[in-house]
Amino acid sequence: MRVSDLKEAAAGKEKPLKYVLLAGIYNEPRSGYELTKWLQMVGQHCWSVEHSSVYPALRELEKDELIQSERLPGTRGPDRSIYSMTAAGLDKLRAWVANGSPRPAIKDEQILRVLCFDLLPRETALQQIREVRADHQVQLEFFLARQAMLTERQLGPLLVARRGVLAEQAYIAWCDEVADMIARRPA
Template identity: 35%
Template sequence: MNTLAYGLLSFLSYSPDSGYDLMLKIQSCWPAKHSQIYPLLSQMENDGYVRHVLVTQTDKPDKKVYSITDTGRDALRAWLSVPANEPVTRDELTLKIFAMDQGNPADIKRQLELRVNYCRDRLHWLDRKIEIYSTKEPAPSRGMRLLMQRGRFSIQSDLSWAEWALEQLQDES
């Protein structure tokens, strides 16, 4: 199984869900399209890791709601004990900063300003989400709490760097 499959099992270990809802939930930590998720869920079902029930809906087409099986739970536990691969960072701005001496400095400054604004917006959104989750019953899992703070630290780090980079470019002007 690939990492996406284990990610789907991770979400299903908390509650059954449709393929569409799984796609929305996993986006925060692993980009995936429905064209990846649906065939993978089908394969995982064939392999015995998940099963589904068909839920009849009156206003929409029927949907499959997947749940993790004991075999899937065992596979998830085994995966959790294996060291994670090195993280992959893919950030277009990183490449643009590397090549910035080949272009217009004002363009790079503008892109850094956009990154600062993006980070501030994301921090605001995440802080609201953390606040909502802090009063939610039942309380979010330890993993969810750790990940929300990881997201906050990561965004704050990106914001600090972008603000610092802008200052460096201002000093050079």
């Protein structure tokens, strides 16, 4: 057992990435690359992962017999491994989902910068918040389109898309409020 695994076991926690990947495989068997793309589409507002960390986690899941792989011809190149859920993996995922979650840790560098907007000239701060708003508007449109494609038969993905819509709407409203406050500030 590796030192990092011992620390996690001692803390009573497993790597969340394993559950993220199990969730992606639960929805449909996928390759590591497809899992990364799935995460970028479905979970971009709730989980980020480096592509390079996906394959080591998949190897661990396979070693633990929670997933299995099958080599299939690639669509444009070499064979690729397609991962699917085992019964043990489904049981593990079901138990994890049933256990609930701690309050999420939020890391938003933009908010930290806003904390110090007093250091910026009014126009610079306004320009920054307008750029942030524009980025969130693009994200909102993405989530609205995704939400429109889903039905209640795809409840999990629909709920995640809905959360994305609401989060982006709230962030846009906050940006508008910030811009109004900055605009009223003396130059």
